Amino acid sequence: MRFDDLLAFAWQVVRGNRSRTLLILLAMSIGVAAVVVVSSLGEGARRYVLDQFGSLGTNLLIVIPGRTATGGVSPGIVVGKTPRPLTIDDAYALLRSRAIRRIAPLIVGAGDVRWQAKRRESVVLGSTAELQAVRHMELAAGHFLPPGDPSHAEPVCVIGTTVARELFGARPALGEWLRIGDRRFRVIGLIAKQGQSMGFNTDEVVIVPVASAEALFNTESLFRILVEAKSREQIGYAKDDTAAILKERHEGELDVTVITQDAVVATFDRILRALTLAVGGIAAISLAVAGILIMNVMLIAVTQRRREIGLLKALGASGAQIRAIFFTEAVLLALGGAAVGLLAGKAGQWLIGELYPAIPFTAPWWAVITAPVTAIVTAVLFSVAPARQAAKLDPVLALSRR
Numbered sequence: 001m002r003f004d005d006l007l008a009f010a011w012q013v014v015r016g017n018r019s020r021t022l023l024i025l026l027a028m029s030i031g032v033a034a035v036v037v038v039s040s041l042g043e044g045a046r047r048y049v050l051d052q053f054g055s056l057g058t059n060l061l062i063v064i065p066g067r068t069a070t071g072g073v074s075p076g077i078v079v080g081k082t083p084r085p086l087t088i089d090d091a092y093a094l095l096r097s098r099a100i101r102r103i104a105p106l107i108v109g110a111g112d113v114r115w116q117a118k119r120r121e122s123v124v125l126g127s128t129a130e131l132q133a134v135r136h137m138e139l140a141a142g143h144f145l146p147p148g149d150p151s152h153a154e155p156v157c158v159i160g161t162t163v164a165r166e167l168f169g170a171r172p173a174l175g176e177w178l179r180i181g182d183r184r185f186r187v188i189g190l191i192a193k194q195g196q197s198m199g200f201n202t203d204e205v206v207i208v209p210v211a212s213a214e215a216l217f218n219t220e221s222l223f224r225i226l227v228e229a230k231s232r233e234q235i236g237y238a239k240d241d242t243a244a245i246l247k248e249r250h251e252g253e254l255d256v257t258v259i260t261q262d263a264v265v266a267t268f269d270r271i272l273r274a275l276t277l278a279v280g281g282i283a284a285i286s287l288a289v290a291g292i293l294i295m296n297v298m299l300i301a302v303t304q305r306r307r308e309i310g311l312l313k314a315l316g317a318s319g320a321q322i323r324a325i326f327f328t329e330a331v332l333l334a335l336g337g338a339a340v341g342l343l344a345g346k347a348g349q350w351l352i353g354e355l356y357p358a359i360p361f362t363a364p365w366w367a368v369i370t371a372p373v374t375a376i377v378t379a380v381l382f383s384v385a386p387a388r389q390a391a392k393l394d395p396v397l398a399l400s401r402r
Contacts, residue, residue: 007328020297021333027290028337028375029344034286035371036345036363040352042276044361049268051360059101059232060134060261061239063094063225063246067255084255085221086246088150088210093249094227097241099234104131104226105150107213111180113206115167122163123205124180126213134226137202142174142189145209153211158189160203180206181216235260280367287374290337291382294330298386326383334379338372345371 015021065086091105107126112119129147131137137144144158157178164173164187173187185208194202214220229238239258247254345363353361 011332021336024290024294024297024333025337025340027293028287028334028379029341031287031290032338032341032371032375033344033348035280035367035374036342037348037352038282039276039280039367040345040349040361040363042272042279043364043367044353044359046269046272046276047360047362048358049272059229059235059238061227061229061235061242062259062261063227063242064257064259065221065255067257084250084253086225086256087220087222090246090249091222091225092150093245094225094242096245097238099229099237099241101228101230102130102134103228104128104134105210105222106131106224106226107210107217107219107221108223109213109217111206111216113163113167113178113180115176115178118167120163120166122160123201124213124216125205125207126210126216127207128210131207131226134228138192138194140190140192142187144189145207146188150209151211152209153215154209155183155185155212156188156209157185158191158207159187160191160201160205161193162201162203163206164190180208183212183216185212276364280370287371287378290375291378294333294379295382295385298326298330298383323388326386327380330379330383331376334376335372338375341375342368342372 063086065084086105088105091103094100094103104127109124109126110121111124113122113124125131127145128150129145132139132144139158140161142158145156146154148154157180159167159173159178167173167178168176173190176187177184178187179185185206191202191205191207208216210222227238227242229235239260242258243254243256246256250256349361349363353359
């Protein structure tokens with residue numbers, strides 16, 4: 001039996017049993033579509049996180065108070081001690097390094113922001129004029145925090161678009177005075193709409209001078225110090241200089257953690273890649289279920305097609321050719337299910353992308369290739385038992401229906 005004859009015969013069998021074919025196609029397509037959609041979710045989350053880090057720039061270091069252990073926990077917390085605080089003087093001492101271009105001290109807190117009778121809870125950031133360049137912030141109107149002495153608590157602020165809309169409505173926010181806690185601040189700038197960026201929504205923040213934040217939250221301890229190296233090649237030097245300068249200032253004790261953006265990105269990348277592979281593998285289990293369905297249906301088909309198989313063997317078909325017929329049918333069904341599943345998966349990916357346009361949902365190349373290949377391999381493997389059973393039939397007994 002030639003290959004084209006084998007293919008034509010298998011195609012006739014597939015077309016002649018429409019209900020069985022549709023059932024198997026449905027099972028296979030659901031499995032393939034599940035792999036594509038689930039892997040798209042994981043890959044979209046991975047790309048979203050990487051894009052968020054990329055928006056911070058490529059030369060960023062983050063200084064965190066306390067020495068972080070391997071498990072990500074500060075030893076001081078375990079023994080009941082708080083880490084030594086970072087101060088504004090610590091931050092500006094880092095500018096002694098020739099590898100560092102600029103720094104942005106950061107204090108973070110929550111404040112009750114009010115204007116006339118309107119009020120809302122907002123994240124309040126205390127920083128300096130350098131934060132705009134370090135975080136690549138764009139303004140929709142006005143200007144950012146004024147440069148100058150960081151110890152000067154000037155009563156000005158820059159607000160996000162959501163804060164401006166909820167407090168001022170259609171009224172221009174620039175020049176208005178709002179109250180945060182027991183202090184008044186004049187709005188001098190409006191941050192352009194940006195959305196989520198590294199854990200907080202910049203549309204919902206209020207940025208004040210770092211000295212004002214110290215007074216507002218009654219603290220001299222910085223939450224973080226953002227450090228920008230002069231180039232990617234100097235990130236290593238900037239990291240070493242930062243650790244050395246702070247160790248010198250903290251009486252010879254290295255009680256801070258300096259992490260690079262690349263290290264954080266690599267960690268998130270590994271975690272989210274592993275998560276995508278795991279959930280893709282879980283979704284692929286449905287392909288095994290489809291394979292079991294193919295095996296059961298074909299076992300039943302062997303009984304229903306005894307006379308057909310007996311006639312083929314009586315005409316000279318060998319056991320290998322009988323097995324090839326069943327394998328060809330399984331491959332045709334798997335290809336059809338894979339094609340339908342890929343289309344359904346892409347449609348699901350597009351629909352989710354429309355619902356959440358900020359996340360770049362896309363199926364990774366390995367999922368688009370692996371899902372159809374797994375469907376074909378599963379179909380062939382689970383058709384081995386029915387094919388062997390059919391190949392062992394005696395032609396005389398099969399034709400006599402015994």
